[in-house]
Amino acid sequence: MILDILQFGDPVLRQQCTEVTEFDKELWRLLDDMYETMQKADGIGLAAPQVGVLKRVVVIDVDNGRIELVNPVITSMHGAQYEPEGCLSYSGKRGVVKRPKYVRGRAQNRFGKPVKFRGRELLARAFCHEIDHLNGILYEDKVLEWVEDEEDGVNE
Ligand code: NI
Numbered sequence: 101m102i103l104d105i106l107q108f109g110d111p112v113l114r115q116q117c118t119e120v121t122e123f124d125k126e127l128w129r130l131l132d133d134m135y136e137t138m139q140k141a142d143g144i145g146l147a148a149p150q151v152g153v154l155k156r157v158v159v160i161d162v163d164n165g166r167i168e169l170v171n172p173v174i175t176s177m178h179g180a181q182y183e184p185e186g187c188l189s190y191s192g193k194r195g196v197v198k199r200p201k202y203v204r205g206r207a208q209n210r211f212g213k214p215v216k217f218r219g220r221e222l223l224a225r226a227f228c229h230e231i232d233h234l235n236g237i238l239y240e241d242k243v244l245e246w247v248e249d250e251e252d253g254v255n256e
Contacts, residue, residue, distance in 0.1 A: 195243030
């Protein structure tokens with residue numbers, strides 16, 4: 101099911117999300133709906149608060165397959181990258197954000213099993229952007245410079 105994506109200014113986007121403790125059908129439906137919604141919106145990442153659910157859940161796909169992270173935590177980061185970034189909650193906007201170049205972390209999968217994740221460049225940026233959403237942090241807080249929107253830019 102396609103969900104509505106909240107837009108900036110909505111106070112829900114500024115809330116802290118809570119840990120997921122029930123790995124049940126409701127969570128699986130949320131993950132499936134979030135992935136479908138992200139794909140329809142042509143995004144590379146989506147966090148649960150963007151669809152009005154204050155749970156620590158994100159989906160990511162940087163054309164490398166579907167990634168689902170529940171209760172994700174970044175455990176290490178290295179390097180730096182400065183790239184224009186977009187967000188599905190800020191349609192039509194794009195700004196340069198400093199992010200680590202390499203990121204590692206741990207999370208749980210949809211069944212509650214512990215998993216590790218790691219990524220570089222675009223994927224590292226997606227991990228950081230989505231996990232920020234879970235803490236009520238929006239990329240506009242970190243934009244160094246707004247840039248012209250590009251048709252082919254990515255949205256998270
Ligand atoms: Ni976003």
